[in-house]
Amino acid sequence: MPNKVKSSCPNALVGHPLYRFPLKTCGNDCWFREVITAKPGQASKLAKLFKKVFASDPTAVVMTDLVGNYNTVVVEMKVKNLAEFEKQMEEVKSGKPDPDMDPKVAEEMSHYTEMYLTGRREIYQVVE
DSSP states (O other), rough: OOOOOOOOOOOOOTTTTTTOOOOHHHHHHHEEEEEEEETOOOOHHHHHHHHHHHHTTTOOOOEESSSSSSEEEEEEESSSSSSHHHHHHHHHHHHTOTTTTTTTHHHHHHHHHGEEEEEEEEEEEOOO
């Protein structure tokens, strides 16, 4: 059930399931972590693909497991707030190609779902 907290923050996502901490989320940067379990033999390929996709984002970091669950790929990136992240997700869901992305990379990315089994998204706020 969505949180019905009211906020004076202009970027607030009141009513959004991710919006749990209205006063603190608005003023700080947010870090998003995509944790993906790749199919066996696909983790390195998926990580290399994500490196290409996020090459223009200086905040993005792509990692693979060293110790822990096998076949794990992690992508971390920073956004200003949840509203910026939601805007990015709407652009992705629209199906329109990213004009800044190399068409070859976009074609490779269209098949990324064939490389993983499951995943989850974690969202963190920076404490000031």
